Amino acid sequence: MIRENINDLIAFAAVAEERSFTKAAARLNVSQSALSHTIKGLEQRLGLRLLTRTTRTVAPTLEGEDLLATLNPCFEKIESRLQALNDSQDTPTGTVRIVAVEYAIESILWPKLSPVLKQYPSVNVEFVMDYGYTDLAASQCDAGVRYGDQVSDGMIAMRIGPDERMICVGAPEYFEALGTPEVPQDLVDHRCINLRLSTHGALYAWEFEDKDGQEINVKVKGQACFNTVNPVLQAAIDGHGLALIPERLAQPHLDSGALRMCLEDYCPYFPGFHLYYPSRQRPSTAFTVVLDALRERA
Incomplete structure (x- = not known):
């Protein structure tokens, strides 16, 4: 009977920890x-009610x-033992799932991990693109990438990239036609290319800082809106308006003359990308290889 109930017990533990059938089902990929049928069957076999269900909560x-x-x-204990057996292998093996924004994947993760995949054929890396604050357990990801000032408490954070800043850019023909904003507040009179955040569906308020360190947030308007940053960059190059994008992403186009920067004195630097993961996580051999490859050494 115990062996027959193992999967059911795993299902029960997931629901009890998540306090939600929806989140637990996503975690278990069922x-x-x-999942509801499994829990009912387990309760019937044990003759006990294990969960209290209401219209809003499960406890x-x-x-x-x-x-x-x-x-x-x-x-x-079982997971630890299985991990120890895996660690005993001479060759790093396993799959590492990392959630990050598109810009981090393209500019940091893939350039650093591409050589690793060639060096270690048994190491697999799955990239999950998400602009929201993803829950690692719910998404079954081993690690995530955020800017250093956005990492949640209780997580181990490791720098994987240099400090960054968001800069305001536009095509030369845009500035020639509509002028150059002198202060962030001038942006309300300009065409701007918006970014919609997947976290809560709101438009990203452009963030600046004055010489005294005071934050300035500006809600901008324009004809075009995207939910990833690369199309925002292209729209700016095409002359559709001003864009606030990572400086490293814009730099090649600044060098070529396709874009020009404005409001530079109001664009502060902030901690760059960090890899974060649970402090209680026991790293696999594959995860250790990935950590070593991503660590920022500059």
């Missing part, structure tokens, strides 16, 4: 209806809490 009963407290150390 349908919500299948373990006293019996469920007791079972969860017993299961978690067992699952962690």
